Amino acid sequence: MSHFGxxxxxxxxxxxxxxxxxxxxxxxxxxxxxMVVHVIDQVRPWVDEMIIIANKPGYEQFGYQxxxxxxxAAGPAGGIYTGLTVSLxxxxxxxxxxxxxxxxxxxxxxxxxQDDAEISVAxxxxxxxxxxxxxxxxxxxxxxxxxxxxxxKLQTLVRQCIHKLVALDALAAQHPHxxxxxNSPQEFDLALKQIKSPx
Numbered sequence: 001m002s003h004f005g006x007x008x009x010x011x012x013x014x015x016x017x018x019x020x021x022x023x024x025x026x027x028x029x030x031x032x033x034x035m036v037v038h039v040i041d042q043v044r045p046w047v048d049e050m051i052i053i054a055n056k057p058g059y060e061q062f063g064y065q066x067x068x069x070x071x072x073a074a075g076p077a078g079g080i081y082t083g084l085t086v087s088l089x090x091x092x093x094x095x096x097x098x099x100x101x102x103x104x105x106x107x108x109x110x111x112x113x114q115d116d117a118e119i120s121v122a123x124x125x126x127x128x129x130x131x132x133x134x135x136x137x138x139x140x141x142x143x144x145x146x147x148x149x150x151x152x153k154l155q156t157l158v159r160q161c162i163h164k165l166v167a168l169d170a171l172a173a174q175h176p177h178x179x180x181x182x183n184s185p186q187e188f189d190l191a192l193k194q195i196k197s198p199x
Contacts, residue, residue, distance in 0.1 A: 010047035014097035026097035031195030038100035
């Protein structure tokens with residue numbers, strides 16, 4: 001049982017094409033371990049089970065359930081729909097595989113603040129960060145219907161549900177790279193430097 005009295009699944013989204021990176025970014029070695037492992041290591045202590053959404057081989061090595069996207073080319077919305085479909089728990093904490101600087105403290109705060117919203121996602125400077133948050137399985141049919149209609153913009157879908165924005169600005173002041181996405185070789189090089197010499 002999780003720390004919050006209800007079972008929670010941790011779902012890492014690693015199904016992106018990594019087109020800007022040129023290789024599968026979740027498996028890239030960042031400071032001695034694959035980038036996705038940095039994410040898993042922070043999420044795992046706070047959840048009851050881990051699921052990885054991935055379309056390419058290589059993720060089975062970490063010992064968790066790996067599931068390919070149920071709908072092709074539906075982007076992050078498709079990854080969340082897939083996660084909600086295969087999860088056995090009502091509450092599901094989602095994080096992108098390219099966010100190696102997330103902290104357990106931020107995850108704990110997100111879970112503590114989720115209340116009864118269908119979706120609770122982080123915000124920084126008032127901007128929604130939909131790939132770091134808690135999604136209820138109650139949203140599954142809504143996501144399925146939206147994807148079928150071609151509505152794939154994740155921020156729009158979140159706003160159409162009962163949602164809550166959880167401000168992480170105070171935590172980000174302590175951890176300036178907290179929710180940084182690593183999307184390009186240049187960003188990866190900067191992340192390597194940050195891993196080697198943390199602030």
